[in-house]
Amino acid sequence: MKGSCERQVFERLRLAYGTSGWWPAESGFEVMVGAVLTQNTAWANVERAIAELRRADLLAPEAIAAVGLGQLASLIRSSGYFNVKAARLKALVAWIHDSGGLEALGRMPTEVLRARLLEVKGVGPETADDILLYAFHRPVFVIDAYTRRLFSRLGAIRGNEHYEILRRRFEEAFPDDVARLNEYHALIVRHAKDVCRSRPLCPGCALKDLCAVGALQPG
Numbered sequence: 001m002k003g004s005c006e007r008q009v010f011e012r013l014r015l016a017y018g019t020s021g022w023w024p025a026e027s028g029f030e031v032m033v034g035a036v037l038t039q040n041t042a043w044a045n046v047e048r049a050i051a052e053l054r055r056a057d058l059l060a061p062e063a064i065a066a067v068g069l070g071q072l073a074s075l076i077r078s079s080g081y082f083n084v085k086a087a088r089l090k091a092l093v094a095w096i097h098d099s100g101g102l103e104a105l106g107r108m109p110t111e112v113l114r115a116r117l118l119e120v121k122g123v124g125p126e127t128a129d130d131i132l133l134y135a136f137h138r139p140v141f142v143i144d145a146y147t148r149r150l151f152s153r154l155g156a157i158r159g160n161e162h163y164e165i166l167r168r169r170f171e172e173a174f175p176d177d178v179a180r181l182n183e184y185h186a187l188i189v190r191h192a193k194d195v196c197r198s199r200p201l202c203p204g205c206a207l208k209d210l211c212a213v214g215a216l217q218p219g
């Protein structure tokens, strides 16, 4: 996959959808909570869980640290796997505390911060990169299942490449460009949900003339 492919797809999607203004959250910490809660569930379920946390005044690291594990699990029930995710949120806020707080984390170089995040229980590369890009505004890219599906259909990747190989390719296409990396992931998610779904709606797709699968479709 060449960098020009990523740039061309980005421009097409931006023309088709405009600006997304991601991540939908009121604070960096809320982004972090959302990144954990969105694992293996739809965003609508995460929104309900975050609304419960907001109602309980728990959208701060100290508040999550102080609340009981059972109560936390109950509040985030809508996000699924709620006992596991409650433990993961507890691990995340313990890590924030042990690292000297969010401001101290914000001063760390990106690769150091990424390595530290990946040491938190329950934080894998996708969650870490969500947090780095949308909470800490670092120039990293998030590779998710939507990205793999879209770019394999386009014929640009196999789809089973190692996470880090794909991440580097997108980051090299937009070096140090936080704004575009931020917008690109949001655009891919939107396109994958609205058009390039599990059953793709190829007629009318903004990428059809670039796409290996789209080329096989009539219209």
Ligand code: SF4
Pocket (backbone or CB within 6 Å): 150, 153, 154, 195, 196, 197, 200, 201, 202, 203, 205, 206, 207, 208, 211, 212, 213, 214, 215
């Ligand atoms: S043409 Fe079809 S398969 Fe290709 S990106 Fe568009 S919706 Fe997906």
